[in-house]
Amino acid sequence: MEHPEETDTLTDRMPLDAGDTGYGSVVGPGLSGGVGGSEAAPLLIPEPEPAVRWRPLSKAELEAVAGGPWWRRLRSYLVVLFWMAWLAMLATSIAIIVTSPRPVATPLRWWQKSLFHQLQPNMEAERSEGINALCEQLPYFKSLGIGALILEGLFHKEPSPLNVTASGGSLGTLPQIQHLLAESNKAGLKVVLDFCKLDLYAAGNKPTNLSAPVENSLQFWLEQGVAGFAICDTDAAYSEKILLEWRGLFREFSTQEEEERIVVVKQTQDFLPSLRNTTLVDVVMRSILPTSPQPLSAQEVANAIETHLLTREQETWPSWTIGGEGPRELKKLLLVLMMTLPxxxxxQYDEDIDQTQNASLNIGSSHGQKNEPSDTHADKEKARRAAVALFTSLSSSRAREEALLYGSFTFLPFNTSTNSFSSSSSNSTLASPSSPTTLAFLRSWGCVHFLVLLNLGPEIHALDPAWAPSLPEAGVFVSSTGMDRLGSISLSTLELQPHEAIVIKLFESGSYS
Incomplete structure (x- = not known):
């Protein structure tokens, strides 16, 4: 039984304004009231969780993770993958090197790498200053890239050209020659004595064996340090039996490769008389131009050059010289040709590259000096510097480029019937299609090609793009007769000036050799 007092107390605690919400309905803050919303409303609102910020692992945590099995496996996989990739690249490189065609370098002897300088110092007593001046120029010759001297005119034909150890016409020159040989060895230049057209044997008869005077004389000069001897193809010494005996004598003084003694044969005929044993002759000196009583025309020079380019002999190592006399405007062109041929x-002696420019020097070529028009000192100095620059450029290029030393040779004839060379100037006169005044050849070694272009005519010519489609289109100038060609060039835009020779180093696509 309820007590009245307790009922009143409960009634007093109930709110009087509960309204329609019903019993137990509590409307939270921000929530709409009602029967359905009272049960879904949370009784407690959770506080927002703080944002998690990234932070690097500490040293202790990193050491703990690195020592785990998962990280150890990952490191092992990475190391194995690296070595497998490295071995794959190495195997690919070896396969490319083995399968790629490559030229085989030919070991060259000292005379095959040398640039010869042919001189004729007069050794007469009253003009003995010539030999002293020549000795002073030896270091200068070496700086130009010259490696050997061929000395002509040192001996009289009568009474004996080689008997220098006894009284004779050349006895007074012996100390001078010995001094020249000693100075040449100091400068690093080799000396070849020229016996061409000297009657070494009696009355020009073909000897059956090496005579004692000749053997003694050869041995004497070999002991003085002479690097070899030059003879003509018409001399009595040019026989297989005599040259074989000379070789036996040379063997005693050719203990090292750089000391090997050589035989140079000057070819004076259209065809060199053949020897069964071609190894008896080391160098055959050939002239590009034939001898003529008067200077050759540009057309004759072009014909002579084309003949030599088409009929080259491969048996013996050649040594090219200008030989005959061509037009003065082709002098530099012939130098470029001679320095780029195999x-x-x-x-020969050239006053433009003479260091002293002293007219009193008694040093000349075997063909003598020609009368030339007088020029001013400034013009002569300018011409001399240009000649020295051209010579140095060609000499240095030949010394460092394998393609110019022992690269293959390819003659590039122009299709004159379709005007593969066309004039690029409206002021120039077109040459007749049959005029072979434009010549070219290629020296190649591996992927490197040297293109030599010769324009012997007085017209300006431009290359026809269809002339040689197999050639690389881009290249860089190496040298030119005017020494005014620099930088890269495209063959499609190249123009040849009159009487100009150009040497261009071509590059195949993707090659930077």
Missing amino acids: GSPTI
Whole structure:
């Protein structure tokens, strides 16, 4: 039984304004009231969780993770993957090197790498200053890239050209020659004595064996340090039996490769008389131009050059010299040709590359000096510097480029019937299609090609793009007769100036050799 007092107390605690919400309905803050919303409303609102910020692992945590099995497996996989990739690249490189065609370098002898300089110092007593001046120029010759000297005119034909150890016409020159040989060895230049057209044997008869005077004389000069001897193809010494005996004598003084003694044969005929044993002759000196009583025309020079380019002999190492006399405007062009042909070039005395420019020097070529128009001192100095620059450029290029030393040779004839060379100037006169005044050839070694272009005519010519489609289109100038060609060039835009020779180093696509 309820007590009245307790009922009143409960009634007093109930709110009087509960309204329609019903019993137990509590409307939370921000929530709409009602029967359905009272049960879904949370009784407690959770506090928002703080944002988690990234932070690097500490040293202790990193050491703990690195020592785990998962990280150890990952490191092992990475190491194995690296070595497998490295071995794959190495195997690919070896396969490319083995399968790629490559030229085989030919070991060259000292005379095959040398540039010869042909001189004729007069050794007469009253003009003995010539030999002293020549000795002073030896270091200068070496700086130009010259490696050997061929000395002409040192001996009289009568009474005996080689008997220098006894009284004779050349006895007074012996100390001078010995001094020249000693100075040449100091400068690093080899000396070849020229016996061409000297009657070494009695009355020009073909000897049956090496005579004692000749053997003694050869041995004497070999002991003085002479690097070899030059003879003509018409001399009595040019026989297989005599040259074989000379070789036996040379063997005693050729203990090392750089000391090997050589035999140089000057070819004076259209065809060199053949020897069964071609190894008896080391160098054959050939002239590009034939001898003529008067200077050759540009057309004759072009014909002579084309003949030599088409009929080259491969048996013996050639040494090219200019030989005959061509037009003066082709002098530099012939130098470029001689320095880029296969073989060892032989230059003759040239006042433009003479260091002293002293007219009193008694040093000349075997063909003598020609009367030339007088120029001013400034013009002569300018011409001399240009000649020295051209010579140095060609000499240095030949010394460092394998393609110019022992690269293959390819003659590139122009299709004159379709005007593969076309004039690029409206002021120039077109040459007749049959005029072979434009010549070219290629020296190649591996992926490197040297293109030599010769324009012997007085017209300006431009290359026809269809002339040689197999050639690389881009290249860089190496040298030119005017020494005014620099930088890269495209063959499609190249123009040849009159009487100009150009040497261009071509590059195949993707090659930077």
